[in-house]
Amino acid sequence: MPRKVTRDEFEAALADAAAAAASAEARPAGELKQVVRATAGWLAQQHPGKSVELRIPPYAAVQLIEGPRHTRGTPPNVIETDPATWLELVAGRLSFADAVAAGRVRASGTRADLSGLLPPT
Numbered sequence: 263m264p265r266k267v268t269r270d271e272f273e274a275a276l277a278d279a280a281a282a283a284a285s286a287e288a289r290p291a292g293e294l295k296q297v298v299r300a301t302a303g304w305l306a307q308q309h310p311g312k313s314v315e316l317r318i319p320p321y322a323a324v325q326l327i328e329g330p331r332h333t334r335g336t337p338p339n340v341i342e343t344d345p346a347t348w349l350e351l352v353a354g355r356l357s358f359a360d361a362v363a364a365g366r367v368r369a370s371g372t373r374a375d376l377s378g379l380l381p382p383t
Contacts (some may be wrong), residue, residue, distance in 0.1 A: 267303040272342045275300035317342040339371030354381035
C-alpha cells in the first residue's frame with residue numbers, strides 16, 4: 263500500500279502544480295516526481311477503490327474509484343497521461359474532456375472519466 267499523503271503535502275503540491283504545469287520540462291525530475299505523486303496519491307485517497315487505474319509514467323500509478331475490481335492483467339478502466347498534462351489537469355488549467363479530445367489523456371473503460379474529480383477549468 264502506498265504511503266498516505268498528508269493534507270499539507272497535498273496542498274503544497276497543488277500550490278506548485280500550476281507553476282510546475284507551466285514549466286514541467288524545465289523542472290528537476292525529483293521535484294516533478296514529488297508533485298505528481300502527491301497529487302495522484304491524494305486523489306486516490308479521496309476516491310478510494312480499485313476499479314480505475316491512473317497511470318502517470320514514469321512517476322505514479324494509483325488505483326481509485328469504487329466499483330468492480332480487477333485481479334489480474336490490465337484493468338478494464340485505465341487512464342494514462344504524461345506528468346505535464348496531469349499537472350495541468352489538477353491545477354484546473356485543462357479540462358479532462360479537452361485533454362482526452364486532444365489525445366493528451368488515454369482513457370479506456372466505462373469508469374475512466376475523472377471529470378467530476380478534478381478542479382473545474
